[in-house]
Amino acid sequence: MRLLVFLPALLLLPSCSLFRSGPPPKASYVMYEWxxxxxxxxxxxxIDLSSQIATYKRAGRTIGWSFVSTGKEGKSTSPGNYKVSEMMELKHSNLYGWITDPEGNVSNGDAQPTTPVPEGHTYHPAPMNHWMRLTWSGIGMHAGEIRQPGVAASHGCIRLPRDFVPKLYKVAxxxxxxKIIKSGAPKAELPRATADAGT
Known part of the structure; x- marks a missing residue:
């Protein structure tokens, strides 16, 4: 089974340039196979930190792969051998979240519980669906946004594609x-969706 994700170029553009030259082109990538x-x-x-790809095996037999997004520079995910120590359908982060204004618009998308909250604004702890803890210092695998496949972008956790993570959660x-490794291997070309690929 394949999941395709569409990454509109408009995500990279300032809001003032939206829709000035027609619909933006789209690039589609295979996000996982299971x-x-x-x-x-x-x-x-x-999980290979170099390629930002996880491989899943059952008794040594490969049963799937997916893109992941691990810790960005300054909050990098540490290589090592871990075991899932806790599983929760929904966990809220006690370290990170965002702040919204009275109208519900995000005023700070990278906040922490200690971040000053302006009057009338609200702090929201980040939800982590299908949480699978790896360390008691707060690192785990969970559903999350992978806006740029192959690029580390998290605060240290391992983000998995949202439509894929329930499949892993069910068998974990x-x-x-x-096992988290850093192979140093050059990043492979992103797997492109074929015209007849299913969703």
Whole structure:
């Protein structure tokens, strides 16, 4: 099964230039592939920080891959061998969130609980759907935005494609091994969607 994500060029443009020259071109990428044979053995995860791609195996048999988004510079995700230690359908971050104005518009998209909140504004802790904890210092895997596949952009957690993460959550368990490596391998060309690819 494949999921396609469309990344409009307008996400990179200032708001003053929207819709001045017709609809922006779109680039589509395959965000994941999943083919779990549901056979014997447990699931394991390997995340490559260099390519920003995770590989999923069941007893050594590859059953899928997905793009991820790990910690950006200054908040990088540490390589190592981990195990899922907690699973929650929905967890709210106690470290990060955003602030909205009285009309509900985001006034600060990268806030923390200690960030001063202007009068009338509201702080919202970031929701982390399908949370799978890896460390007790707050690092885990969860659903999140991957706006630029292949680019690290999180605060240290591992973001997984939103439509994919329920599939992994269903077969993972407390104790599932997660290996994070930094291969140093050059980034491969992003997998492009084919004309007949399904959604």
């Amino acid at each position: 083919d779990d044979d549901k056979g014997p053995g447990d699931v394991s995860v390997e 368990k407390v104790g599932t091994p997660v």
